[in-house]
Amino acid sequence: ETGVTQTPRHLVMGMTNKKSLKCEQHLGHNAMYWYKQSAKKPLELMFVYSLEERVENNSVPSRFSPECPNSSHLFLHLHTLQPEDSALYLCASSQTTRWGGETQYFGPGTRLLVL
Amino acid sequence: QKEVEQDPGPLSVPEGAIVSLNCTYSNSAFQYFMWYRQYSRKGPELLMYTYSSGNKEDGRFTAQVDKSSKYISLFIRDSQPSDSATYLCAMSTGGMNRDDKIIFGKGTRLHILP
Numbered sequence: 001e002t003g004v005t006q007t008p009r010h011l012v013m014g015m016t017n018k019k020s021l022k023c024e025q026h027l028g029h030n031a032m033y034w035y036k037q038s039a040k041k042p043l044e045l046m047f048v049y050s051l052e053e054r055v056e057n058n059s060v061p062s063r064f065s066p067e068c069p070n071s072s073h074l075f076l077h078l079h080t081l082q083p084e085d086s087a088l089y090l091c092a093s094s095q096t097t098r099w100g101g102e103t104q105y106f107g108p109g110t111r112l113l114v115l
Numbered sequence: 116q117k118e119v120e121q122d123p124g125p126l127s128v129p130e131g132a133i134v135s136l137n138c139t140y141s142n143s144a145f146q147y148f149m150w151y152r153q154y155s156r157k158g159p160e161l162l163m164y165t166y167s168s169g170n171k172e173d174g175r176f177t178a179q180v181d182k183s184s185k186y187i188s189l190f191i192r193d194s195q196p197s198d199s200a201t202y203l204c205a206m207s208t209g210g211m212n213r214d215d216k217i218i219f220g221k222g223t224r225l226h227i228l229p
Contacts, residue, residue, distance in 0.1 A: 004158070040123060043159075043203070043219040056216070090158050104217070106151075106158030 002026050004107035006091050012113045013081065021076040021110045023091030031097040032074040033104065034066060037088040049074060050097040081114045088112070118142055121204055121220030129228050134191040138204035138220045141185065145206040145218075148180050150189045153201045153222065162202070163189060194227045201225070 004025045013019050025032060034046040048056035049068040063085075065077040074091055088109040094102040121138045128134055136150075146167055151159035163178040165171045165187075171178045177190040187206070191198055204220040 006158075040221060042119065042221050043205075045216055048216075092158075103161050103164065106160065108156070108158050111156075 004091055004093055004105050006089075006107035006110050008110060009108065010111045010113075012115065013078070014115050015081060015083075017081075018077070018079040020078065021089055021091075021112075023074040023076075023107055025072055025074075025091075025093040025105070025107075027093055027105060029093040029095050029105075030071055031094045031102075032068060032071070033092040033094075034074065034076050035090040035092060035106075037090055037109070043090070047076075048097060055097060078112075081112075083114050086112055086114045118218050119204065119206065119220045122223055123221050125224040125226055127226040127228055128194060130194060130196060132194050132227075134189075134194050134198070134225060134227075136189040136191075136202050136204075136223050136225070138187050138206075139185055140187070140206060140218075142206075142208070142218075143182070143185065144208045146209045147207045148178070148187050149205040149217070150176075150178055151203040151205060151219075153203060155200075159203055196227045196229050199225055199227045 007022045031050045033048050036044045046060045047066040052068045063080050067075040088111050090109045091107040092104040094104045119140045148165045150163040152162045153159040165178045165180050168180045168182045175192045179188040201222040201224050203222040205217050207217040208215045
């Protein structure tokens, strides 16, 4: 497996469910990101981890909880979500967290639908 | 004023035509400019990357940055149906602080008609 992988690719959940999204990067990068992509909106940065330490929490509601156990894996734990949280959740990685001058490699995303 | 403005389209052009995609921005501190291509049901992939002003060419793709006008463009020559995708512009100041994160446009949906 190469690049950035995400599972599951699709997820339907009720507002009372708890689920987790998983991301794995096989590129030897030190930084990983969670983005939210909604229709007709720009990509929204949610969380950034650098060397397994969270360096950015972009005012995301506490119903989203990230976890980075090592530099290759990133999770997004979901609980008591709202229908407006339905979106494509993208994971990305880069060599460092220098924002410019760094290519971010994206996974295919998890399409989430909250009922 | 939004930091990055990008027309969402859709933009439909016949095969073989030259495509012009554009973004405007307000932050004069942006120095790194990127174009990502996103196919349906896929994540964005970096297509072009430019530092500061000027042009950069890669095959059928040319990226232009005009910092004086705060305007960036992506040109696609000899467009192909396989170029049909959403194109996102992105830019950043290049620093390592939390305010230096990459800002994305909304993306332009492009359809190349066979």
